[in-house]
Amino acid sequence: MSFISLILKNLWRQKIRSVLAIAGISLGIATIIALGSIANGMERNLIATLRSGKADFSIGQAHAPMIVLSSVPEARLYEIARWPEVKQAVGALVTFASFPGNPYFLTIGIEPEAFELGGVTLLEGRAFSKYANDEVLLGKIAANTLQVKPGDTVEIDLKRFRVVGIYETGNLLEDGGALLPLRTLQSLKNRPSELTVILVRVHEGVSVEEVMAQVEREYQGSLITLRSAEEFNKNYQSLSLVRAGSWLISLLALVIGGIGVMNTMIMSVFERTREIGILRAVGWRRTRVLQLILGEALSLGMIAAFVGTIMGWGVARLVTLLPQVRGLISPAYAPELFVHALLIALGVGLLGGLYPAYRASQISPQEALRYE
Amino acid sequence: MSEPIVIARDLVKTYENGRTRALDGVSLEISQGEFVAICGPSGSGKSTLLNLIGALDKPDSGELWVAGEDLTQGRGDFADFRARKVGFIFQLHNLIPSLTALENVLIPTLGTSPPAPPRRGTSGPHPALEGTPLPSSQTGEGLGVRAYLPLREAGKRVRSDAQARARELLERVGLGDKAHRRPPELSGGERQRVAVARALVNDPQIVLADEPTGSLDSKNERQVLDLLRELQAERGVTLILVTHDPRVAQRADRVLEIFDGRIVAGAYLLNGS
Numbered sequence: 207m208s209f210i211s212l213i214l215k216n217l218w219r220q221k222i223r224s225v226l227a228i229a230g231i232s233l234g235i236a237t238i239i240a241l242g243s244i245a246n247g248m249e250r251n252l253i254a255t256l257r258s259g260k261a262d263f264s265i266g267q268a269h270a271p272m273i274v275l276s277s278v279p280e281a282r283l284y285e286i287a288r289w290p291e292v293k294q295a296v297g298a299l300v301t302f303a304s305f306p307g308n309p310y311f312l313t314i315g316i317e318p319e320a321f322e323l324g325g326v327t328l329l330e331g332r333a334f335s336k337y338a339n340d341e342v343l344l345g346k347i348a349a350n351t352l353q354v355k356p357g358d359t360v361e362i363d364l365k366r367f368r369v370v371g372i373y374e375t376g377n378l379l380e381d382g383g384a385l386l387p388l389r390t391l392q393s394l395k396n397r398p399s400e401l402t403v404i405l406v407r408v409h410e411g412v413s414v415e416e417v418m419a420q421v422e423r424e425y426q427g428s429l430i431t432l433r434s435a436e437e438f439n440k441n442y443q444s445l446s447l448v449r450a451g452s453w454l455i456s457l458l459a460l461v462i463g464g465i466g467v468m469n470t471m472i473m474s475v476f477e478r479t480r481e482i483g484i485l486r487a488v489g490w491r492r493t494r495v496l497q498l499i500l501g502e503a504l505s506l507g508m509i510a511a512f513v514g515t516i517m518g519w520g521v522a523r524l525v526t527l528l529p530q531v532r533g534l535i536s537p538a539y540a541p542e543l544f545v546h547a548l549l550i551a552l553g554v555g556l557l558g559g560l561y562p563a564y565r566a567s568q569i570s571p572q573e574a575l576r577y578e
Numbered sequence: 579m580s581e582p583i584v585i586a587r588d589l590v591k592t593y594e595n596g597r598t599r600a601l602d603g604v605s606l607e608i609s610q611g612e613f614v615a616i617c618g619p620s621g622s623g624k625s626t627l628l629n630l631i632g633a634l635d636k637p638d639s640g641e642l643w644v645a646g647e648d649l650t651q652g653r654g655d656f657a658d659f660r661a662r663k664v665g666f667i668f669q670l671h672n673l674i675p676s677l678t679a680l681e682n683v684l685i686p687t688l689g690t691s692p693p694a695p696p697r698r699g700t701s702g703p704h705p706a707l708e709g710t711p712l713p714s715s716q717t718g719e720g721l722g723v724r725a726y727l728p729l730r731e732a733g734k735r736v737r738s739d740a741q742a743r744a745r746e747l748l749e750r751v752g753l754g755d756k757a758h759r760r761p762p763e764l765s766g767g768e769r770q771r772v773a774v775a776r777a778l779v780n781d782p783q784i785v786l787a788d789e790p791t792g793s794l795d796s797k798n799e800r801q802v803l804d805l806l807r808e809l810q811a812e813r814g815v816t817l818i819l820v821t822h823d824p825r826v827a828q829r830a831d832r833v834l835e836i837f838d839g840r841i842v843a844g845a846y847l848l849n850g851s
Contacts, residue, residue: 207681208737209688219676484672487634489661489780490689572634575668 213501216474223470228510230466231554234459235514235547240521241452242546243537261323261405262414265421268430274300278429280399286421291412296320297401299391303363303384311348312383313362315391323405324375326385331356331371339390342367345381346374362386363394378536456550460557463510463550467558471503475566482566483574496567503559504552511551515544583784583816584608584631589640591626591839600626601637602839610783613810613817615830623839624820625788631818632664632786645783661689665777665815667806669789673761673769673776680744680757683775687740740779747775751805767798774805778813785810787819791826803829 207215217224265286270276280297287295298316305311316324318333326343334341342362344354349372354360358369362384374381392398408417418431475482482495522537584607591601600623608614616624629635630642633649633656642649645663649656660666665686673682748757751771753764761769770790777785787806791799807829810817819830827833835843 207677207684207688212677212681212688215676215681480672481674484668484674485685485689486655486657487632487660487666488686488689488776489657489659489664490686491657492655494657494689572629575634575672 209498210501213498213505216498216502217505220470220474223473224506227466227470227506228513231459231463231507231510231551232514232517234455234463234554235511235551236517236521237455238452238459238547238550239515239518239539239543240525240537241455242543243518243522243539244525244535245452246538246540246543247536260325260407262407263405263418263431263433265404265406265429265431266402268428274302274402276402277397278401278404280401282425282429283401283404286404286406289417289420291408291417291420292406293409294323294407295404296323297388297404298324299388299395299397299400300402301391301395301397303394305360305362305384311362312379313391314380314383314385315388315395316385317388320405321373323407325377327374329372329374331369334370334385334387336387337389338387339393340365340367341370341387341390343371343373343385344369345383345385346372347378347382348384351382360384365394456546460550460553463507463554464557467503467506467554468561469558470506471499471559471562472565474502475499475562478566479569479574482569483571486569486571487575492567495569496563499563499566500556500559503563504555506558507551507553507555510554511548514551515547518547580610582607583610583612583645584818585641585643586631587641589627589630589637589642591623591630591635591637599839601630603640604836604839604841605640606834606841608816608818610816611810611814613807613829613831614819614834615827615832616818616820616834616836617822617824617827618836619822622836624822624836626839627836628786628788628818628820631784632666633659657689661686661780663783665780665782665785667770667773667777667785667787667790669792673772675761678758678760679748679753679764679768679772679775680741682761682772683744683747683779684740686776686780687737687744743781744775744779747778748772750809751775765798766794767801770794770798770802771805774802774809778809778815781813782815784816784818787817789821790819791821791823799826 265278265282267276267278278297283295283297286292296317296319298314298320300312300314302310303313314324316326318336321328321333328343329346331343334343342360344352344360349355349369352360354369356369356371359366360369361367367386373385386394392400406417406421408414414433418433421429421431485495485498486492519537519539526535526537586604586606589601589604590599592599602623604623604627616627618624626635630637630649631644633644637650640650645659647656647659647663649659673679674685677685745754745757748754751774753768753771753775756764756768761772764772770793773790777787785806790806791802794802803826806817806819809815817830819826821827833844834841
């Protein structure tokens, strides 16, 4: 028998109590994993929305809280497109529209010339004509979910559109949405001469960084340039609410779980007063008793981290099956998320175990032996 | 007669802020390898004296040397002293009910990391760490290089040594076939024999037994006392046994009688001061 097996045996002695403590912490961990992976997935998709295709960089509104709330005057597009360094610049209006059964249907207003820069590949049918006000292209996932093919009609924001083709960009969010001619979407949403992003490609041999710096200089305070996921995170705290929520839940999990573990361990130490006295009498040091009780609390946290991770993964998978969010959410399980959850679980063990372990280490062997 | 292993001078121990005087100037000597019974009525101070000798408690005043250590000095709680030099047997066996007999015997060896080594033949470093030679191909023999097993290996080795000692002790107390039974599956006498094995697993110099047969019937009482006597003789340990029962005390080499916190008979060695 080793010290670690003694720790596990002690937990196993009070099965129901240990299972309840583990269940409590696991719920917190599961919430962190489920929410975190969904937030990560949404962020990844939104980043890809900006960055897919062949553009060198994107331009959005500075200080916009979410990318879909970014608003760039169309005039900026024409100004930048005339710069000698710029080979091509196109604009897109990204917004959500209501669709039967889905109030958050991603619609992108874009001109057919911008398809290449936006990374759009036609799979079936044809592209819409530039000024058609009743033509729409459906993403591969949307078409599949809705069982719609070219020639059918769909209703977007209570207006009927004819599906002329099916496209793919490789981005889950975009492939779950629809493309409309830019003018049509601007008028449908009553946002004339307004864009969400400008995608820019520069001439060969021109430094992308320099052009980006020029944009930022020229339109200081109103426009920002985005090139990488890091820049996106820095500039668009689009999911800051979800992230803040996730942290708040982590904190709650830490506190609630910590109290649960503390309760479990205090009860356990109280019941084992005499036994701890025996350990001290046969030569266990105070620090060894401390290690034993803390080890038990940390083990509860570790087991809960494992159980909670599996539960959270399962919940996130279940959420993606909901019809309301199908195509919109794909959980992304970043390694940092698991590290975060593990640290929270260990924090819960440490927080909950420290005081009972200290109490146990202070038990006097001689008094404990008289304890009935 | 060999050297004293316990020397006490004017030991005083009070409780309840001095209102209860449990020991009132106790002086005594116990020699190495002796079997001594401390006998007295309930409340006479015999368990208090045993707790002081076992470093479970500290005297208010007086001198106390046990196995070469001054137990009145220092602020430490003497856990290492208890682990290395003393084995305890309590009236109620005090085994951990969820562990097997073998695991209960092993408990004192888990009190330190790496586990406490046995006393005999070890002066200096831990035996598992001390120059355990590797095969000559790995040691660079002839170059004056001494190789040591890695610490982890040493820990494993100490654990398996402890395991072997625990098994051997259980065999010796007649419970070799019940090593994997838990205390609730054992009789009262068997549990107390497990407690005897536990007291000896770290190979102590002194075994302290507080009413070890107090909860046993006469047949089991005789068996446990016979066993203690045999083990004390075999291993050369000093056995100090507390009892209120004169029949039990008779089995000892010497009886110290204690009354109202004072030794009234048998305090000194026959050739002592």
